[in-house]
Every structure is written in structure tokens, then in C-alpha cells.
Amino acid sequence: MPFNLRFLRYLLPLLFISFSNFLTAQERYTVSGTVRDKSTGETLIGATVTLKDSATSINTSTNSYGFFSLTVKPSQYDVFISYVGYQTSQQKISLNKSTALRIELASSSELKEVVISAKNRPGENIRSPQMGLDKLDMKTISSVPVLFGEKDILKTIQLLPGVKSGGEGNTGFFVRGGAADQNLILLDEATVYNSSHLLGFFSTFNSDAIKDVNLYKGGMPAQYGGRLSSVLDVKMDDGNSKNFSVQGGIGLIASRLKVEGPIVKNKSSFMISGRRTYLDLLLKASPDPDLKGNTLNFYDLNAKFNYRFDDKNTVYLSGYFGQDNLGIKNLFDNDWGNSTATLRYNHLFNDRLFSNTSVIYNKYNYNIRVFSTNNNFTAKSLIRDYNLKEDLQYYGNKHILRFGVNALHHRLQPSDIETTGQSSVNSQSIEYRYGLEGAAYVSDEWQITNWLNVLYGTRFSSFTVLGPGTFKTYDGSGFPVSTQTYDDHEFGKSYFYLEPRVSASFSMNDQNSIKLSYNRNTQNIHILSNSGSSTPTDQYVLSSNNIKPELADQVSAGYFKNLAGNAWEFSVETYYKWLQNQIDYRDGAQLIANADVESQLLYGKGRSYGLELYAKKNAGKLVGWISYTLARTERKFDKINNGNYFPARYDRLHDLSVTGVYNLSKRWNFAGSFIYSTGNAVTYPAGKYEIGGMTTYYYTSRNANRMPYTSRLDLSATLEGKENKKFHSSWSFGVYNALNRKNPYSISFRDSETKPGTTEAVQVALFGIIPSVTWNFKF
């Protein structure tokens, strides 16, 4: 390991220097405030605030609640507030006392012009020390074509560099060589364990209800923790606090409806947004007996309520509930879903100290019911978290200090099996598991000079196994060597880690910067799946005496360049990641409903490295981006592949995506995306032999072969309805896989029927060309 705790010796003194800076600041005043949308009252996250006088120019951006604070010398300032898709606001203030501003920005769509202007767009991507961050604006997401015309956050992030899709029919995505369970997916701070519907074809995020999406692929700020590879931070709309409004869409397989409005004007608002597929209604009506009578649907509901007591105190209550149902008539059914609830309280202690307190509940569960008389059973599994967070932001002179604490309680119910009648399966319950994660963090974003910005900090994290429970310790061959029993709430095995996080940007000028970062992350909840793909019924386990916390250290470096007044953004990022305590499985591992599941596991390490190229055009009639990733990701386990490194299943050398949106006129826009990627790593047989009268395959090395490449072109067109003050509607037409390419889903081997005495490889593909149409409305 190139990094260790010695690192902190340098980090901590730096923090103290920063503190002393606050103390020596003299004769300065604070400009603070909240930035909102003029027509809806929604707070704007990440809006840029610039103060300019004759000598200097200082910027900051609004936090997750639209708040900003800048402390500067008294002077005459021009204040510019800008945000993508909005008209920049400009005002003059003469600062001779601390001032609170209420700023409302008008959406640029109200300008009645099609071309997105790049003028005054801030070069935030150049200046900010944050790297490995992708921000998506909802406008872009809504125009990118996707399957069945359902706009989708997860599908759109898979078009970004460093993010690999799990492929059709797969729920996961992979960030910089991390596994699918190494992504922290947050919806209003609540963990979403399963982020997809319908086996991966839709995401659980209903775009109508989403305000803001940030994806951290590296350089995770210290307030995030608990997963190795990425943070996908999704924030819901607060609800229109000025006017009552309804919007919705009717599509081929799903419909959506969102209602929002003020409860007390400018003080309190609500938002409720729902979505339901009616695929199964189509199935019921289908004349094809293969489809008739089967269940296949999902629905979800997002709701949020907020109340602003005054400029210093606001509460937010938000929740999500979603469920999938899948069943084959008279045989079985399977349902799964997430529920989350988040209660937050924003408090301004003063114009420089912002506090947010969150109480969070989230649950993921699934049920399998099998109706067979001889072998009937119901298997239930559940994960439930209670999470308490306190996060403080202090806006100093050239510093934004962020610190807080977090306590997270997990309960895992691996498998509760119930049977009725003469079923041959025994009713039983696999012992529940409890764990407590604790964290404290501090970080500082420091504008040292005009050309040097740093974001540095550390997260101190802990994990403790909680009783009650019986814990076996297994030796290297999976045999139990000792057993320990803990009582209710008794503390078992504990782990403590320091996770340093540092990033820095060196701006050569307004258009060019170089950034460096290092971060460490730990993870204590792990998915067990040996099928190489993720499914809703994957098992979760917590760290224990056998399973050590997963650890990742990542270094990255990047070059960022903007051109033509920030209309073009280019970036090159490169990273290397070391992964420790990774999990794989013994041959013949039995993972389902197994109390001794930890005896089936193997532990090893991983490494992943890559180069990401990104070019984005923000302005003009044609906007879009090209992203390319060159990457390797490998794993090493003593008992797999003779102890040699082997490619992870989702190791792909090349990933290319091109996404474009062309705004032809006020009414028509066209969008397209094209992807190409190297095939997944798979294990093909090198030989064959006969066992039990069957052709059996002989394998030499793991994942040494490649599936054929994947490529796909998706297209869409949107026709906006005629201009009308009250009612607005649009039609969306889409074609998924326009070239009708049969992309490989799986490859298997069998004895050939056409050429007896030989074996053949069979490729299975999922989707050919799929057209879609959706009608959207808003009033």
C-alpha cells in the first residue's frame, strides 16, 4: 500500500492552520442567502455566486439546500448568480454590513429562445478542487433516449466516462472497476439498496420527482462513506411553493403523474409523484398463452413536504416507496422493493454556520412464494437501516469547513422460510444480523490562492457487530474452528478506520486546470452473488469476524480545459485503485438460506486503473458529449485461477459513448446516443471430457475470454405542443436499438444437434429494435 495513516500527520496540522486563519480574519462582512427558481420556488443546488469588485472576483456555489455564504472585505460589489438553464442575475451591493440576499432566478426557457447560451457560464469544473464528479442536469436526462421512452437517471449516467453498464437485463452498474454493490446510492440521503425495476430495465428513480443528481467516481468528500467505488447522490424536488401544478405522461408501458403546490404560499409546499407500469394488463389481454396470466409490473411513489419557519429554520420530510411484482401463474411469484423516509431539519446558527440534521429510515425486502404442493414455501428477506446524521458547514474566509457525525444501525434478515401443508421444505429462519456503523468527519475546502484550491479532510469510521447472534469463525478451508455467542445489544467484533480524502486543483488560468486526488473508502455491507450478474434476490452480509471491511484506495489525476467561453468542456482523468478484502466464492458455494454462508467465501484483492476522456458541448443548437474509457480491472484470490490475477467479469478495455441533442426549432428536438464496448470477460472451455455420459468442459483460466462486443444506437424525437399559457404538452418518440443489433447477454456451450459428435457455442440476446411513444403534459 502506498498510503497509510502517516498521511494524517500532514493533514491534521493543515486543518489547524485553517482554523487559525478564521481567527485572524478581520473587518470582513458576510453575504449569504438562498437561491431559488422564480416560478416554482425550488431551491437551486450548485448555483454559482460571484462577487466582483474592481480588484477581485470571488466565487462559491450553493449547497444542497440552495444556501451560500461568502465573507469578504467591505467594497462595492457586483453580485452575479448563475445556474445552468437559467438567466444570470446581477445586482450591485455596497457591503458595509453583513447582508442576507433572497435570490430568484428565471428559467431561460422563459426567454423563448432555443439556443442554450454559454455566456457567463461559470468555469466551476475548472476551479473546484473536486474531481471524479459528474453533475447531471435533469434537462439533459429528459432528452437522452432510453428504453420504452422512460427517461432515466441510471441509464444516462452509464453514458459517462468511467461508468460501465451491467448490460441488458442487469441491475447493476460499475464505476472505475468497482463491483455493483460498491456504489452508494442515496435518495434524499436514504440508501437505496436496489436501484432498478423490472430486472434492470428501469431505475427506481422517477425523473419527474428528481431535482439534482451528482455522481462521485473518485475524490469522495468526507461526508460520504460506506461504499468503495462511487456515490450517486440523488435529491428529490421540494415541490412548487408558488403555484399548484400537475404534470404527467402516458407511455406504452408506464404512466406517471406528479402533483405539487404550496400549502402555505412561499413557506410550505408538497410534491407527490407516482408511476405505474401496466405491462401486466397488456399481458392479461394478450392472446399469447405464454404471456397471459403472468405478473410483471412495478410502481413507485415519491412524496415530499417542507415547511420554512423563517429564513433560519426549515424542515423537510421526504419518502419513497416502490415495489416490483413478477410471477408466473400458479407457479410462483416474487416481489421486491425499497422504502425510504427522511426527516431533515436545516438550521442557520448564523450567516456562516449552516446545519442539517437528518433522521433516515430505509428498507429493502423481497419475497419469493412457490405454490407447488410438494415443495411450497415462502422465503422473505429484509435489510432495514436507521440512520442519524448531523452535518455542519462553516463558511469562513476562503474556507468552507464541513464536519459532522453519523450513526447507522443495520438489521439483516437473510432468509425466513415458511411452508404450509406437506411441503418437503422445513420452515426455518436464518439468524438475523445486526451491525452499527459510526463515523465522524471533517473537511475543508480552501481557496489558498487564485490558482490553488484544495479540499482535504478525513473520515473516521467504525463498524461493530451487534448481538444477539452466534458467530462461527472459519479456517482457510471453510471449517468452523470456534463459535462465539453475543447477547442482545452486546458488542462483537469491531473495526476502526481512518479514511483520508484530499484533492487539489491548480488552475493555470480560467480555462485550464490540473487536479489531483487521493481517497480511501471502507465498506461493511456486501452482496453475495456468484452468478456474475445482480438480481433482486441477491444476499447481503455484514462485515463480521470472518468478513473484513472492504477497503479501497484511489489516486487520480486530471487535466480540465474549457473553450469558447465554457461552451466546450474537455477533461482527461486517470486513476489507479487498490481494493482489499474483496469477496468471491468457493466452488459449489451454497449461498441461498445458508446459516454457514460465511464458510463459502474466499477473500482476495483487486486493482483497477484507467483513462477517461470526456468532451462536452454545452451551448448551441447541438449539445451533447463524447466519452471514452480505457480501463482494466482485475481480482486476485489464492484459491481461484491458481492465485493469479484474473479480469473481473465487467473488465472491458474500451467503452465509448456519443450522446447528442439537436434543438431544431422551438417545437422539435432530436436526440441520439450510441454506445460501443468491449465484451465482458467470460470463461470459455479449453477442452472437454466425458463424465456421467455427459460432455463436460475443461477450464484453464478464469475470465480469460471475451464475449462479442456490444453496440447500440438509440434515437428519440420530441415534439412540443403549441404554446399555451395554461396547458403544455409534448410527444416523445423513441427507438431503442435502432440498428437491431443482437447484443450478447450470455454464451453457453452444448452438444450440437445439427452436427452430432461436436459441441457448439450458443449466444442469447435480449432486445432487438423497440419503438416507443409517450405523451407528456403539464398544467
Added chain:
Amino acid sequence: MTNVIRLLAFCLAVLVFSSCEKVIDVDVDQSGSQLVIEGNLSNIMATQKVKISRSVMFTDSNNFPAVSGAKVTVTDNQKNIITFRENSPGIYSVTYRGVPGRTYTLNVDIEGQTYTAISVMPSPVKLDTLSLTDISFGSRKYDGVIAQYHDPAKTADQYRFLLSINGKQNKQIFVANDRLTNGNKMLTELYPGFSDNDEDEQEFKPRDSIVVEMQCIDPNVFTYWYTLQSQEARGPGGGVTPSNPPSNISNGALGYFSAHTASARKLIVQ
């Protein structure tokens, strides 16, 4: 229970994927020929066989060369030595009856190399009856056979089922253990039409003769078959990452040696 889940995965796979299959050319690695030993010893007085062959390259035809001239013996923990003779090329056999509870050691000497394997013969469980069943989803109907037996509560038991129809062996692997079913009256359902290689066996015809042999196998042999079974690539996401199943034979030979008890039943379709 895991078998039931496999069955469901199969149903889903049939509904979702069946129309999108195609045979493709793939680049495979070439491997040297490996020694393969498949040894079985049961508690039934019958011809016990050890088959020795070699693997071939993937692209070759399915002619697996027999290995002749080996010295094959099995010893038990009562110091009995059973000598196998090569009656046809690569097939070494002896007429013998094994005893449940004994530990058997296979020794194969060939080309100056010795391969050994140990297997403990489990206690026998009787296969009580066979009956017919079927499963339907959509327009598809699959006939199946139910093997009924009582799992002993006192022991951890592993089973392998061999299904043959009109003397032709079905090419699926059926194994089960009693991890979730210990001590119960078992009704294990076997569907011959669920394999790519046996699609013609989807439905039974009158006068079909169905034979099920139920073997009680030891835990290592169960892991061997279970590994192979879970690699069968049907179902969403395909099977688990394939690898050579863990053999109980030393020196890197492929295959297994199983001392098992057997109980068989026959059923004629009306």
C-alpha cells in the same frame, strides 16, 4: 429448495429468451489432454466400474480416448483389496458389493503416476415410489417424475438422481441435499425436458419406461456434482462463473470417485 429456484429460473428463461438464441463462433484456448477418472462403487451386488479416459480440445469431435493399461484397485478400511480388470478399453470393472459406512480408497497406477481418492459410503435411503407430474406455463407443458423417499433426520444426506427414459440416460444433473429439508418426506420433481440436449423428452408417451436411480453420495461428491449443476447456464444471468469442479482425486486428475448407496424404481407410463 435451491432446486425449486433453479426450476423457476428455467421457466423465466424459457419465456424471456427462447426466441433470441443463435449459434456463434468463439475463440477458445487450446489445452493439453488431461487424465479423467470416473469411479463408482455401490452397495448393490453388480458390476462396479472405473472409467479412465482423456480430455480432448474443445474444437475436436466428442471422441474421448480410452486409457488402457492402468492398475486399478480399491481398498477399504477393513483392509480388503478389490482389484478391477480392464474388460474393454478404458473400462475397469469388478463384480462387488460395497458396505455402507466403510471408507474406500481408489488407487490408479498409470504411466508411472499414482492417483488416489477417498470416499465414504453413506447409509442407504430407500426410494419409495415414482409418480408422474407436469408443470405448465403458457402453452408449454413439461412432464416430470416425482421421486418419493424419506430423508433421515439424524444424518446430513446428499442425493444424486439418475433419470433414464426407455434406457436412454437424461443429460441433466440432479443433485440435492437435506440442508433445508432434513427429516422430511421428500417429493423431488425431475423434469427431463429442461435440458437443451433433451428437448424431445418434454412430454412422456404411453408405454415409456422411466427409471430413476437415487444415490446417496458423500459430501465431496455432492460438491462435485453441485458445482457442475450450478454452472448449467440457463436462467437469468446465466450460471455461476464456470470452473473445474473440485475433484476428490489426487495429482490433478479430472473426475471423481464415489462410494455410494443406490436404490432404483421403474415406472411405465399408462
